[in-house]
Amino acid sequence: MSVLHPVLSVRDLRVEFVTRRGILKAIDGISFDIAKGEVLGVVGESGAGKSVTGSAVIGLIDPPGRIAGGEIHLSGMRIDNLPPEEMRRVRGKRIGMIFQDPLTSLNPLYRVSEQLIETIRTHTNLSASAARKRAIDLLAEVGIPAPDKRIDSYPHEFSGGMRQRVVIALALCAEPELIIADEPTTALDVSVQAQIISLLKRLGREHGTAIMLVTHDMGVIAETADRVAVMYAGRIAEIGPVRDVVQNPLHPYAKGLMGAIPSLENDSSERLVQIPGSMPRLSAIPPGCPFNPRCPNVFDRCRVERPDPIQHSEHRVACHLYDQSPVRSEAVA
Amino acid sequence: MLAFIVRRALQAIGVLLAVGIIAFAMFRFAGDPVNQIVSIDTPAAEREQVRRSLGLDDPVPVQMARYLVRTAQGDFGVSYQFRQPVSDLLAERMPATLELALCATIFATVFGVLMGVYSGLKRDSVLAKVFQTISLIGISLPTFLIGILLIYLFAVTLGWLPSYGRGDTVQLGWWSTGLLTGSGLKALIMPSITLGLFQMTLIMRIVRAEMLEVLRTDYIKFARARGLTTRAIHFGHALKNTLVPVITIVGLQFGSVIAFAIITETVFQWPGMGLLFVQAVQNVDIPIMAAYLMLVALIFVAINLAVDILYTVVDPRLRTTIRQPT
Numbered sequence: 318m319s320v321l322h323p324v325l326s327v328r329d330l331r332v333e334f335v336t337r338r339g340i341l342k343a344i345d346g347i348s349f350d351i352a353k354g355e356v357l358g359v360v361g362e363s364g365a366g367k368s369v370t371g372s373a374v375i376g377l378i379d380p381p382g383r384i385a386g387g388e389i390h391l392s393g394m395r396i397d398n399l400p401p402e403e404m405r406r407v408r409g410k411r412i413g414m415i416f417q418d419p420l421t422s423l424n425p426l427y428r429v430s431e432q433l434i435e436t437i438r439t440h441t442n443l444s445a446s447a448a449r450k451r452a453i454d455l456l457a458e459v460g461i462p463a464p465d466k467r468i469d470s471y472p473h474e475f476s477g478g479m480r481q482r483v484v485i486a487l488a489l490c491a492e493p494e495l496i497i498a499d500e501p502t503t504a505l506d507v508s509v510q511a512q513i514i515s516l517l518k519r520l521g522r523e524h525g526t527a528i529m530l531v532t533h534d535m536g537v538i539a540e541t542a543d544r545v546a547v548m549y550a551g552r553i554a555e556i557g558p559v560r561d562v563v564q565n566p567l568h569p570y571a572k573g574l575m576g577a578i579p580s581l582e583n584d585s586s587e588r589l590v591q592i593p594g595s596m597p598r599l600s601a602i603p604p605g606c607p608f609n610p611r612c613p614n615v616f617d618r619c620r621v622e623r624p625d626p627i628q629h630s631e632h633r634v635a636c637h638l639y640d641q642s643p644v645r646s647e648a649v650a
Numbered sequence: 651m652l653a654f655i656v657r658r659a660l661q662a663i664g665v666l667l668a669v670g671i672i673a674f675a676m677f678r679f680a681g682d683p684v685n686q687i688v689s690i691d692t693p694a695a696e697r698e699q700v701r702r703s704l705g706l707d708d709p710v711p712v713q714m715a716r717y718l719v720r721t722a723q724g725d726f727g728v729s730y731q732f733r734q735p736v737s738d739l740l741a742e743r744m745p746a747t748l749e750l751a752l753c754a755t756i757f758a759t760v761f762g763v764l765m766g767v768y769s770g771l772k773r774d775s776v777l778a779k780v781f782q783t784i785s786l787i788g789i790s791l792p793t794f795l796i797g798i799l800l801i802y803l804f805a806v807t808l809g810w811l812p813s814y815g816r817g818d819t820v821q822l823g824w825w826s827t828g829l830l831t832g833s834g835l836k837a838l839i840m841p842s843i844t845l846g847l848f849q850m851t852l853i854m855r856i857v858r859a860e861m862l863e864v865l866r867t868d869y870i871k872f873a874r875a876r877g878l879t880t881r882a883i884h885f886g887h888a889l890k891n892t893l894v895p896v897i898t899i900v901g902l903q904f905g906s907v908i909a910f911a912i913i914t915e916t917v918f919q920w921p922g923m924g925l926l927f928v929q930a931v932q933n934v935d936i937p938i939m940a941a942y943l944m945l946v947a948l949i950f951v952a953i954n955l956a957v958d959i960l961y962t963v964v965d966p967r968l969r970t971t972i973r974q975p976t
């Protein structure tokens with residue numbers, strides 16, 4: 318089955334938040350796949366919908382939010398409409414999640430051993446002692462020195478980087494097929510960030526785990542991801558192999574974003590390219606292409622017609638610039 | 651940890667010393683104790699004799715030191731009304747008050763936590779709204795009124811429960827308990843509810859607020875993302891994190907419960923220390939009043955210390971902070 322199906326397949330996903338001021342479309346029709354062993358980087362400005370996408374996949378969109386449309390498949394099995402109890406068994410067992418802040422992700426009142434063993438025993442039939450042994454192995458695997466001694470420590474007795482390793486161990490407890498890492502290094506020291514990222518990369522490779530890696534750090538994306546999705550205002554502006562998208566972005570927003578990365582070759586006096594303006598609030602997304610007010614290449618069609626993703630060589634890009642179909646253009650004229 | 655306990659114990663002694671000085675001042679400024687002991691027509695010579703025998707002609711600091719030393723030894727002097735050692739009187743009344751305070755606290759804690767957890771988890775349900783209303787009543791109605799209403803309903807109208815007294819008690823050494831007889835237990839119900847209602851609503855509100863707070867934290871989100879069962883998340887991870895404030899409240903309020911027992915004991919004619927105190931006030935029986943003051947202070951201080959130690963049992967983070975104060 319897994320030969321035929323990607324580990325994660327998201328089709329036309331829509332997520333809405335019902336608020337007093339109306340329905341906010343946080344995710345407005347996104348589609349992407351992640352294959353076994355593949356790392357998909359997800360980038361985009363704050364509020365683009367990266368975290369909401371992750372929460373939707375793992376089934377943790379809480380009211381007033383709801384999945385308003387689309388489908389999510391995990392290794393061919395549809396999971397977006399599972400009953401809560403069945404979805405709970407998917408969480409942690411088949412999908413592992415890593416959040417941004419390791420300092421607050423662990424319950425301060427329980428020993429690391431208790432939290433690991435509880436998670437392991439929730440998803441397997443291991444005895445308490447077998448679960449403890451597995452917990453120690455997991456800690457060793459994520460690179461915690463002397464795990465048999467450290468396992469009974471409380472979270473506050475670990476450093477930030479070590480805590481994030483514990484969090485990763487917790488996400489790995491049941492050998493999930495997919496790991497969603499939502500800015501796993503943002504809260505950490507720069508020196509530790511690289512270690513955590515290479516740990517994730519190594520684990521993904523060794524276990525064939527698919528990884529969805531949300532980050533603001535284009536350097537991390539360039540180094541870690543196989544493919545990258547650029548999100549803007551709840552949509553995917555461009556998705557494609559990481560080399561192509563980083564070095565040869567097609568979507569004007571992606572171009573701006575990649576231009577905004579400080580490059581080592583650049584002269585340090587050279588100013589960073591900034592995209593003028595800011596992303597629209599969800600309550601005020603302009604018609605047509607949501608990027609059109611900030612787009613340097615904007616033309617009439619962008620203001621009225623929403624661009625659908627178009628396959629363009631290896632990329633899929635949602636931009637009218639790359640639409641060669643004459644029929645569509647006529648409709649606008 | 652030991653240094654921490656020693657430091658807190660020293661602070662406690664300081665507090666007790668201050669209260670002792672206040673208690674001593676009551677003797678000095680609440681009229682001449684000799685008048686309380688002798689009758690109006692006692693000749694002056696005899697009054698002097700009494701005064702000297704009580705050590706009241708010594709310099710004030712000497713008297714104060716003597717008072718404090720005696721108090722520390724548990725000797726609170728002799729009651730003016732009963733002509734008995736105050737310590738005996740208090741020892742006799744203490745079990746009644748402590749049993750009442752304990753039952754009230756257990757009632758308040760059990761129901762407060764249950765109702766708080768429920769209304770934190772199902773905050774939009776009808777029952778949660780009912781609890782909120784009850785808690786409003788509990789906070790706004792004065793204790794004596796609740797007591798009188800209960801007496802009217804369950805003692806006068808329905809006749810289910812006794813309206814006053816402790817019922818039958820059993821003597822266990824010097825401790826007289828009402829917990830071992832049916833009538834003793836029955837007699838405890840209404841006073842415990844009356845005394846504990848305020849604390850119950852307080853605990854309920856704190857647990858509810860704390861529960862809502864904890865459910866929003868990242869570690870609860872992460873626990874859900876790991877697929878733990880709802881029960882494990884709510885009652886393992888969330889509830890334990892609400893316990894620190896609950897311990898504070900239960901602990902600190904236990905002192906108040908004992909102090910406020912005065913009103914409940916008066917309403918239900920409960921033969922405890924509070925009732926003894928009220929009688930002492932009416933009869934200007936200063937040794938009893940002073941002793942009661944000291945005792946309540948001692949209880950408060952002891953509870954504070956116990957609460958601080960309990961924190962460290964629940965929250966491992968405090969253990970290190972206490973070991974290495976910054």
Ligand SMILES: Nc1ncnc2c1ncn2[C@@H]1O[C@H](COP(=O)(O)OP(=O)(O)OP(=O)(O)O)[C@@H](O)[C@H]1O
Pocket residue numbers: 334336341343361362363364365366367368369370381382599
């Ligand atoms: N509970 C909620 N109620 C209303 N709106 C929400 C809620 N959660 C998220 N949103 C909205 O959904 C949009 C996407 O949020 P999301 O957290 O996915 O952004 P993000 O891309 O992860 O940003 P960041 O880089 O800051 O983490 C935002 O506009 C946010 O305001």
Ligand SMILES: [Mg+2]
Pocket residue numbers: 367368369499
């Ligand atoms: Mg986010």
